[in-house]
Amino acid sequence: MLKTRYVVASIGLLIVIFVAVMFFLPNFQIDKATKGNTYIESVFDQSKVTNVEITVADEDLASILENPSQKEIVNADVTIDGETVKNVGFRTKGNLSLNSVVQMEDSDRYSWKIDFDHYQEDQDLHGLKKLALNNNYSDPTYMREYLSYTLMEKMGIATPGHSYMYVTINGKEWGLYLGVEAIEETFLDTNFSDGTGDLYYPDGTGSDLKWISDDIDDYTGINLKTNDNSDQSAMIKMLDVINHGGDLEEVLNVDEMLRYFAANTALVNLDHYQGMLKHNYYLYEENGIFSILPWDYNMSFGGFSGGGGGGPNGNKETEKGQDAENSDAKPKLPDAAPNINGGAPVGDMSANFMGESTINFSITDPVMGTTLEDRPLLNALLSNEEYREKYYQYLNDIATDYFSEENMTAMTEEITSLITPYVEKDPTKFYTMDEYIEATSGEETLVDFSTQRADSILAQLSGDLVVEAETQNGMGGPPNMGGDENGAAMQPPNMGDGENGAAMQPPNMGDGENGAAMQPPNMGDGENGAAMQPPNMGDGENGAAMEPPGMKGKMDAQGGGTSNYSKETIILSSVLVLLLFGAITFAHYFKRRGRNG
Structure with missing residues (x-):
């Protein structure tokens, strides 16, 4: 006993x-077993160009190429750096870029999508379920999307895996693509503490997030991608708050969204929520809190600016009291897609990316072809003085760090060294080799765009440059922000003027020694000129982007508290x-x- x-x-x-x-x-x-995924390291190895070999029945490939717009899914085998996955789904992907290539008589350079689990639900490649192969449409540098995702990572945004891949189909070289991880369940599980929330891909009615009604069925373009049986009540609540007022932090990961919109504004990425097409972004809801996720950046760095002398939103610039020049240029969809190896294409949307109005795209009214009032998510954030100040600070961080000439030169030279041999042998590229060389090392490069854009951002922050946006209601500046009597865009609050007209640093930022760009608070210096981490974000191991608030780690959806318990934690506790x-x-x-x- x-x-x-x-x-x-x-x-x-x-x-x-x-x-x-x-x-x-x-x-x-x-961690669940699936959180041991290694595809970021094994599939998206950014130190090299990965070989992707696709094998599909000849008749299936012919059917796809005859009717690419139908996005027919066919069975294929895919070998990535020698590792083969059989019986996968294979199809074309895209909208504007797909239709543009369809119009071309001499190119089959479509973007592709590979679904490893289309025929076998439990099949993957080191955890990766879906892979997009983007054709770098309208980008003679091959770098816009890659650099944009890199900035998003540096800003602590959950960003899909991405790296360069050289594609062959049935033994025929298709060329240099950018491989991008699809945003779906695996991405969510890898990047967020729970990963089982509602994922949306807005595109169509309701994608501007304007209030229609409390019936989710009226938002036909919201497009729920996970949890088919969800009542989507969290979405209705979020729409109500951003349109009618309320505590944004009850429905939004506010700090993450401010970082996201600061990066998107700096990049002048207008084929997006901030543009007239109001698409190319994801929303993810977990425990009632929404995050925004980046997608489709081949027209960033002003690539959606169209032609002519005007800017992406018909901005008028006034500098130090000078008269503004009117510009009514509107973004143009291409009349003809780029001609394969045929010189600068007619209607090429990237051709005017260094236009004055594109460089000086407004940071106070950062929309194109619409108004802030018609983009209530961004409007709600910028109408709050505290949040607006943070947004300006993040823009300052980007301008003084990521967009610095030293940083951009180092990154673009590294990428150019890696991909140039593959561009040379790419048989389907949209641009000639001379055009690629001119775009990457000529007089107007992405480095030039970034440094001039950085100067513009700092000038707008200091008040030396005032940008009036000609929007639908003719008002400058976000609602409730004020403005001058002529409707000019309002100056960022408490920013003041820099001495001798120099761009001023945001409050409490201080001056760098000898006029050097000052370091933002708690930022530190990245090693060897590497991009710094956002405030209070910490450093990821080995220079990897650190985990943003609300993602897997020890921070909650509001950025800084203890993480919410996962389902596994609840089960173990029980x-x-x-x-x-x-x-x-x-x-x-x-x-x-x-x-x-």
């Missing part, structure tokens, strides 16, 4: 273990509670038996 003191000691030990586990559990993530309850019941029963004996 066990002695009572042993039973009491055992129960006491169980209680101590229970309390200890419950106290420390929030600091340890219990088991521990049951064990403790059982132990107490046993002790009570044992004690009664002892008395009765």
Whole structure:
């Protein structure tokens, strides 16, 4: 017979273990098996160009090429750097770029999508379920999308894996593509603490996020991509708050969205929510909090600016009191897609990316072909003074760090060194080799765009440059932000003027020594000129982008608190509670038996 003191000691030990586990559990993530995915390192190795070999039945390939717009899915085998996955789904992808290539008589350079799990639900490649192969349409540098995703990573935004890939189909070289991880369940599981929330890809009615009604069926363009049985009540609540007022932090990962929109504005990425087409972004809801996710950046760096002398939103610039020049240029869709190896294409949307109005795209009214009031998500954020100040600070960080000439030169030279041999042998490229060389090392490069854009951002922050946006209602500046009597865009609050007209640093930023660009608060210097981490973000291991608020780690959706318990944590806690309850019941029963004996 066990002695009572042993039973009491055992129960006491169980209680101590229970309390200890419950106290420390929030600091340890219990990863599901799928969280051990290694595809970021193995599939998206950015130190090299990955070989992708696709094998498909000749008749299936012919069917795709005859009717590419139908996005017919066919069975294929895919070999990536020597590792083969059989029986995968293969199809064309895209909208504008797809239709543009369809119009071309001499090119089949479509973007492609590979679904490793289309025919076999449990099939993947090191955890990767879906892979997009983007054709670098309208980008003679091959770099716009890559550099944009890199900036998003540096800003702490959940960003899909991406790297350069050289594609062959049935032994025929198709050329240099950018491989991008599809945003779906695997991406969510890899990047967020839970990963089982509602994912949306807005495109169509309701994608501007304007209030229609409290019936989710009226938002036909919201496009729920996961959890088919969700009542989407969190979406309705979010739409209500951003349109009608309320606590944004109850429905939005505010700081993450400010970083996202600062990066998107700096990049002048207007084939997006901030443009007239109001698409190319994802929304992800977890525990009632929405994050925004980046997608499709081949027309960033002013690539959607169209032609002519005007800018992407018909901005008027006034500098130090000078008269503004009117510009009514509107973004143009290409009248003809780029001609394969045929010189600068007619209607090429990237051709005017260095236009004055593109470089000086407004940071206070950062929309094109619409108004802030018609983009309520961005409007709600910029109408709040505290949030607007943070947004300006993030823009300053980008201008003084990521867009610095030293940083951009180093990155573009590294990429050029990597991809140039593959561009040379690319048989389907949209631009000639001379045009590629001119775009990457000529008089107007992405480095030139970035440095001039950085100067413009700093000038707008200081007040030396005022940009009036000619929007639908003719108002300058976000609502409730004020403005001058002529409707000019309002100056960022409390920014003041820099000495001698120099671009001023945001509040509490200080001056760098000898006129050098000052470091933002708590930012530190990246090693060897590497891009710095955003404030209070910390450094990822080996220079990897650190985990943003609300993602897997120890930060919640608001950025800084303890993470929400995952389902695994809840299950384990429940088991521990049951064990403790059982132990107490046993002790009570044992004690009664002892008395009765």
